[in-house]
Amino acid sequence: MTQELLRVDDLHTFIGDYHILQGVNFDMHEGGVAALLGRNGAGKTTTLRSIMGLAPPRGRIRFDGRDIVGLSTAAISRLGIGYVPETLGLFSGLTVAETLRLAARSRAPDRARIDWITSLFPALRKFWHSRSGNLSGGQKQMLAIAKALVEPKRLILVDEPTKGLAPSVVAELIAALKQLTQQSTSILLVEQNFHFAASLATETTVLESGQTTWQGMMGDIARDEALRRQLLGVSVV
Amino acid sequence: MKRLISYDLPANAWIAALVAAIVLILAVLPLTTPSIRSVNMAAKIIVFIPLAASFILLIGYTGIVSFAHTVFFGIGGYGLALGLLNSDASVSGMLTGLMLGVALSAVFGLIIALLSLRIRAIYFAMVTLVAALVTSQLASRLTWLTGGQDGVSFDIPDALSPGVRYWTVPFSDVPVTGKVLLYYALFAIAALSFLAMLRIVNSPFGRVLQAIRENEFRASALGYPTTWYKAVSSILAAVFATIAGGLYAAWLGYVGPGSTLSLNVLTDILLIIVIGGSGSLYGAILGAVVIIVSENYLQSLIELLIPVSIAKSPAGTLLSGDRWLLWLGVLYVVAIYLVPEGIVGMTRSGGRPGDRRAIPGPNHSR
Numbered sequence: 375m376t377q378e379l380l381r382v383d384d385l386h387t388f389i390g391d392y393h394i395l396q397g398v399n400f401d402m403h404e405g406g407v408a409a410l411l412g413r414n415g416a417g418k419t420t421t422l423r424s425i426m427g428l429a430p431p432r433g434r435i436r437f438d439g440r441d442i443v444g445l446s447t448a449a450i451s452r453l454g455i456g457y458v459p460e461t462l463g464l465f466s467g468l469t470v471a472e473t474l475r476l477a478a479r480s481r482a483p484d485r486a487r488i489d490w491i492t493s494l495f496p497a498l499r500k501f502w503h504s505r506s507g508n509l510s511g512g513q514k515q516m517l518a519i520a521k522a523l524v525e526p527k528r529l530i531l532v533d534e535p536t537k538g539l540a541p542s543v544v545a546e547l548i549a550a551l552k553q554l555t556q557q558s559t560s561i562l563l564v565e566q567n568f569h570f571a572a573s574l575a576t577e578t579t580v581l582e583s584g585q586t587t588w589q590g591m592m593g594d595i596a597r598d599e600a601l602r603r604q605l606l607g608v609s610v611v
Numbered sequence: 612m613k614r615l616i617s618y619d620l621p622a623n624a625w626i627a628a629l630v631a632a633i634v635l636i637l638a639v640l641p642l643t644t645p646s647i648r649s650v651n652m653a654a655k656i657i658v659f660i661p662l663a664a665s666f667i668l669l670i671g672y673t674g675i676v677s678f679a680h681t682v683f684f685g686i687g688g689y690g691l692a693l694g695l696l697n698s699d700a701s702v703s704g705m706l707t708g709l710m711l712g713v714a715l716s717a718v719f720g721l722i723i724a725l726l727s728l729r730i731r732a733i734y735f736a737m738v739t740l741v742a743a744l745v746t747s748q749l750a751s752r753l754t755w756l757t758g759g760q761d762g763v764s765f766d767i768p769d770a771l772s773p774g775v776r777y778w779t780v781p782f783s784d785v786p787v788t789g790k791v792l793l794y795y796a797l798f799a800i801a802a803l804s805f806l807a808m809l810r811i812v813n814s815p816f817g818r819v820l821q822a823i824r825e826n827e828f829r830a831s832a833l834g835y836p837t838t839w840y841k842a843v844s845s846i847l848a849a850v851f852a853t854i855a856g857g858l859y860a861a862w863l864g865y866v867g868p869g870s871t872l873s874l875n876v877l878t879d880i881l882l883i884i885v886i887g888g889s890g891s892l893y894g895a896i897l898g899a900v901v902i903i904v905s906e907n908y909l910q911s912l913i914e915l916l917i918p919v920s921i922a923k924s925p926a927g928t929l930l931s932g933d934r935w936l937l938w939l940g941v942l943y944v945v946a947i948y949l950v951p952e953g954i955v956g957m958t959r960s961g962g963r964p965g966d967r968r969a970i971p972g973p974n975h976s977r
Binding site: 426457459463464472477479521 | 822832
């Protein structure tokens, strides 16, 4: 078994007066893809935001053996965690080139890495000098993931990457994310599209009303329709 | 040339031509006309360009809406004045006073940035407005230091005074005095300040500032310590505004609450960036010209265009030259309605010429 990369223990997060996460527990291993599944409002996005320090949590989050609760978002990012929020987190006034330069932080992006990223997402080459606000939904999603990849990351948190995308773009995205895991980057994925999640993830955590209700291998839940129906309320043919 | 302006060309050829024409006119004006009024106006434009540009750096690039900018302008003016008064009008005294002003402004700029972390949006704007008013009141009351409401008049180094005559320009017969030399010193320092700000906003640091303006959380999720960036931006804006304040005081040979710290100065800065646009530093050049030329010549223009018989009739009273401030207000409202992003903003296209230098592109196989 590969080394544990992320462990979340008894995570509680409040947004205003609302107790959103009421005890989330899961772990994931280095080099793998883990999916956070659950119905709308289960607390999946809040879990990602809590890991990034954007929604300050109580409880324990250990990344690579280090407790990261209480660190600033910037410090958490610098530990090697990239975040692709559902809203994509792009800067509409910046071009594709500027966005990637920004994401590279202090140093100029490595040319070979830029070539690798644009081989994952060829559309970005074409719109290199276009403002990100002018890209299509699929191109924005690609740029959002590319942004998280400019610097080598150990873990990227991806929130609903397929939302609103055409099936052909989703297929491109699956291929790109699969390539990514081969570069030893782990992915924590929040996804409503079960097919998409099942095609990528090996580990799965199911959330319900801000609590972990099940954790196990994706194969188990993908094969067991009764379990899937019980946990997620979905039937996938 | 492109390198000089940090590869940040105005988005449109017309704007670029206009900016070039303005710079050229400002560069030759004191050698071609003996009109003191015109040269004074040009000097005010020269001072207000870096002042408004530093405000754009703060509000347009970092998203910190602070109305305390006049405080830095005032600190620069008073710093230079006190330096000259305490050194028998020596150049070293002038520079020492200005540098002390810059240091004080840097501290104040840091405080403003830290305040912006605790107090958000409109509340922060109101706090900074109060800070500006309190500073103005302080300057009016600390008579022993600032000369109170009357302000301070001072001598500038002899080499820069109007009484010293160097030579006469052959083609225009305009005498080149110390004052003309001072004009070019202002021009050079303002130009260097502007180019430095262009360099800052087009550097990786500037891109982070833009990212913070758009969404601070997203910038921090990329690993940027946004507090540090905001603090440095606020300090830089304060420093450039302070230098502009020193230039203005040097030109006037006077500093007082009315000339540097008043709400009129703040209004001028706001008008300049509303008319010129806050999305690009070039907005400061176009806005400063429109506003300051209007302030100086709108009355004459109205008097020229509207016959006296109409202006003096009861029906034409609004068209009288005395009502120029009203028409300046109308210009302001129309500009907000028609070109909310300012003159520079209205011509912006999807991409920017400067972008091509951001990072080397991928290996295209077109």
